[in-house]
Amino acid sequence: MTVQPLIHARGLVKRFGDFTAVAGIDLDVAPGEAFGFLGPNGAGKSSTMRMIGCVSTPTEGTLSILGMDPVRDGVKIRARLGVCPQLDNLDPDLTVAENLTTYARYFGLPRAEGRRRAAELLEFVQLSDRAESKVDPLSGGMKRRLTIARAMVNQPDLVLLDEPTTGLDPQARHLLWERLFRLKQQGVTLVLTTHYMDEAEQLCDRLVVMDAGRIVAEGSPRSLIETHSTREVVELRYGDTPLESLRGKLDGVGERIDVLPDRILLYADDGDAAVAEVHRRDLAPSSVLVRRSSLEDVFLNLTGRTLVD
Amino acid sequence: MVTTFVATAGLRTGTLSPGRIGAVISRNIGPLRSGPAYWVVLVSGFFEPLFYLLSIGLGVGALVKNITLVDGSVLSYAQFVAPAMLATSAMNGAMAETTFNFFFKFKYIKTYDAMLATPVQPFEIAMGELIWAMIRGSLYTAVFLGIMVAMKLAAFGWAVAAFPATVLVGFAFGAVGMAFSTLMRGWQDFDLLTTAQFALFLFSGTFAPIENYPPAIQVIIECTPLYHAVGLVRDLATGVPDWATVGHAAYLVVMVVVGLWFTGRRLEAMLLK
CATH class of the missing domain: 3.40.50.300 (P-loop containing nucleotide triphosphate hydrolases)
Structure with missing residues (x-):
């Protein structure tokens, strides 16, 4: 019934x-x-x-x-x-x-x-x-x-x-x-x-x-994250460096890259491995954060925009 | 795809519930317990017409002595002015609730938004607020009638007869005032309303029979609401009701119906978008 x-x-x-x-x-x-x-x-x-x-x-x-x-x-x-x-x-x-x-x-x-x-x-x-x-x-x-x-x-x-x-x-x-x-x-x-x-x-x-x-x-929430994002996300910050110029150089690290005004997001199932690859390419960021994927990432992935503007 | 809704159709009004109207009324009892501030406002609305009665009714009355009406009846000036002050008091009492207080609840503290999330319907809000306003107006008029009897400006029996007339006056002005309040854009618009109220107060046959004005002005006055309120209350308080009295009452009944209907529609249009 x-x-x-x-x-x-x-x-x-x-x-x-x-x-x-x-x-x-x-x-x-x-x-x-x-x-x-x-x-x-x-x-x-x-x-x-x-x-x-x-x-x-x-x-x-x-x-x-x-x-x-x-x-x-x-x-x-x-x-x-x-x-x-x-x-x-x-x-x-x-x-x-x-x-x-x-x-x-x-x-x-x-x-x-x-x-x-x-x-x-x-x-x-x-x-x-x-x-x-x-x-x-x-x-x-x-x-x-x-x-x-x-x-x-x-x-x-x-x-x-x-x-x-x-x-x-x-x-x-x-x-x-x-x-x-x-x-x-x-x-x-x-x-x-x-x-x-x-x-x-x-x-x-x-x-x-x-x-x-x-x-x-x-x-x-779990299934949305699984479907529309990766397990982990790496947040890279580069101080005042124009971020768009780094997009090409980071190509292939992780499954997807989003360049935001203040940071770059790398979507990867293994965040630490992605960070290691970034360092191997001589692109050491000023700060780095590896975290679990959230609904924010799902939204960004689906719409290309962040939730809280 | 099935289209169940038509763009222009509003939410349908269900059966009116006296219980819900009562709940809207009883919401206003809470603030009364909240301290002296509200009572000051409440009491001040009563004194204004009383002061006019004492200053003009008695003061000017001492100069004017008696006044002869068109039908030949002779009244003391105070007897002539007192019913007009009574009608004005009913108007002011009701309108204080349905204009300033109503607007404040409507636009600022969103009382009606909160009510409409419950089974309460727009027309029930209009009814409840109007009945509350009428209760407030009636308190003023009951006391005022008592003073008139004490000052021998009205016979007790006719004072009792005039009381329901003042209730009708309160209903009529309360309903129309509430309708206007739904159109107000901000507090500055209330200046217009206050001015209009004061003009009505001065010219509606309150201080002098309107036969003293040029005929064209008389016709205009005969179209305005307080003239009919004063006419109705004066006919009863002075003990000379006739067919014109019925006409005055009919005018006020139309005000109640139109004011309520309009308010209900406006609340619906503005709060149930």
């Missing part, structure tokens, strides 16, 4: 006037999955998320969320979604706890139930001690955790997270990832957008790489 997908899209298009934000994408997200959209700003991730969140009408194509039509059944679908938007829209007129209890009322939950869930969720996102505080004094990471708690107040079947850790410091990101991982373990279906490859690798079972409104690759 096949499980009905929570999100099912075929040929999904979103246009704003002449501008095409989403240019025909196919998607299926299964219950319990952690699914990611990876891509740079402007790739069409947020437009796709807004259509899934039933706050934006698809221009063309078919879209079904939780087995329902987002245009006709938007109210019913949104009742079962949890949304964490890219820009915080917490209510600064209300306290931390009131942000949750007020939100619970929009879903038709009785006041007592709203208070019970608010207390529970504040515990979960480690903000219980700030319950009576206003929102403004909270740090960026705390606000984002509160937004995630708010998204959970209706015990959603599907949680949409648009750039959940953008703008947060490393410590705050790790705490957030850890909380999201706990949700995933509880069986909550997560759909997130990100332009951080480490985030996609940490959280997603499966992801699509988006560029200019299209899906350019799909798979698990």
